[in-house]
Amino acid sequence: MNPNTENFDQLRKLLALKRYELPPPRYFNEFSGRVMARLAEPERQPLTSWQRLGFDFDLRPAAMCGLGVVVCGLLSFGVIGAMQMTEPDAPAAVPGSFVANPMTPPAIAGIAPVPGSIDTASIAPLITRQAASPFNQFGLAATPVSFGTFGSAH
Amino acid sequence: MSQSARVQEEAPAMEEPEKATPAPVPDLELVQRAQKGDGAAYDELIRRYQERVYATVYHMTSNHEDANDLAQETFIKGYQALKSFKGDSSFYTWIYRIAVNKTINFLKQRKNRTHMSLNDIDFNAENDPDLVALISDRTPRRDVGLTELQEKLNDAMQKLSPVHRLVVTLHDVQGLSHEEIGKIIDCNIGTVRSRLFYARQQLQAYLSDYLK
Numbered sequence: 001m002n003p004n005t006e007n008f009d010q011l012r013k014l015l016a017l018k019r020y021e022l023p024p025p026r027y028f029n030e031f032s033g034r035v036m037a038r039l040a041e042p043e044r045q046p047l048t049s050w051q052r053l054g055f056d057f058d059l060r061p062a063a064m065c066g067l068g069v070v071v072c073g074l075l076s077f078g079v080i081g082a083m084q085m086t087e088p089d090a091p092a093a094v095p096g097s098f099v100a101n102p103m104t105p106p107a108i109a110g111i112a113p114v115p116g117s118i119d120t121a122s123i124a125p126l127i128t129r130q131a132a133s134p135f136n137q138f139g140l141a142a143t144p145v146s147f148g149t150f151g152s153a154h
Numbered sequence: 155m156s157q158s159a160r161v162q163e164e165a166p167a168m169e170e171p172e173k174a175t176p177a178p179v180p181d182l183e184l185v186q187r188a189q190k191g192d193g194a195a196y197d198e199l200i201r202r203y204q205e206r207v208y209a210t211v212y213h214m215t216s217n218h219e220d221a222n223d224l225a226q227e228t229f230i231k232g233y234q235a236l237k238s239f240k241g242d243s244s245f246y247t248w249i250y251r252i253a254v255n256k257t258i259n260f261l262k263q264r265k266n267r268t269h270m271s272l273n274d275i276d277f278n279a280e281n282d283p284d285l286v287a288l289i290s291d292r293t294p295r296r297d298v299g300l301t302e303l304q305e306k307l308n309d310a311m312q313k314l315s316p317v318h319r320l321v322v323t324l325h326d327v328q329g330l331s332h333e334e335i336g337k338i339i340d341c342n343i344g345t346v347r348s349r350l351f352y353a354r355q356q357l358q359a360y361l362s363d364y365l366k
Contacts (some may be wrong), residue, residue: 020279032200
């Protein structure tokens with residue numbers, strides 16, 4: 001007899017032990033029921049890599065939020081761009097626009113008018129800075145005015 | 155009593171022998187019914203092959219939980235692919251092929267992360283004359299118990315490559331012929347024989363302490 005065959009016979013007898021390894025009792029009574037129940041379930045979508053990492057959130061609100069941020073950003077960018085493009089060197093009076101004329105003191109006898117160069121220097125930068133305002137698009141212009149109290153001049 | 159009532163009374167007596175041994179519905183008929191959406195027919199197919207499919211997967215993985223999952227997935231996949239079943243092979247061979255492919259893919263992913271979760275040995279094993287003889291008379295280590303032998307055997311099985319383990323499982327544990335194994339794993343009989351010989355040699359070397 002071939003010694004290899006004899007040894008294989010012993011091995012085959014030993015392998016027969018595996019036939020006695022049985023699952024828990026009544027395991028097969030419920031097996032087909034579990035399979036049929038899983039077949040009846042709606043098909044589950046495979047997990048995305050984000051979901052596998054634990055970041056499981058609904059993308060729709062996040063997308064809407066992102067869209068809102070983008071719209072606001074574009075609006076802001078447009079307004080700022082418009083402000084910078086239309087910034088004039090000096091405010092020019094547009095024909096037909098409203099121009100505030102400096103108040104001229106009334107010619108009242110005994111009261112001298114206030115000199116024009118006394119107080120206007122202090123507010124001139126403020127008025128010049130207003131030229132960058134988007135409201136200048138509508139042709140509004142402001143000119144320095146001087147105020148004086150009647151009778152303050154010598 | 156009307157004639158029809160008499161016939162109804164007599165009919166069970168005439169059909170009694172047939173009821174005692176009802177002819178099993180052929181697999182192909184159950185498959186055709188299942189293809190038309192008959193869940194009960196597929197349930198019957200599962201019941202017919204669940205033990206053999208589970209056993210194959212279990213002996214390949216040496217893990218009850220993995221075998222449970224893979225056996226369930228095998229039948230789920232089988233149901234989903236049932237439309238493509240043309241009857242070229244038997245349903246048994248076809249479902250076995252699904253189980254084997256699923257198990258081999260699983261083992262490739264698992265690689266060396268082997269965690270054994272062995273089923274208990276049935277108490278009838280103690281009465282198996284071959285095993286009793288093997289343990290008490292022929293095994294050099296006579297103090298070995300069935301549980302230890304089971305662990306050593308599964309350890310040795312896990313050292314084989316999946317394809318060699320598969321051939322040993324199907325032939326030496328489940329008793330399938332070379333031809334049937336060839337159909338399941340889609341290779342010729344010569345390849346089955348050579349794989350089986352190589353796998354047995356490997357196992358014999360691993361288990362030399364437990365074999366004469």
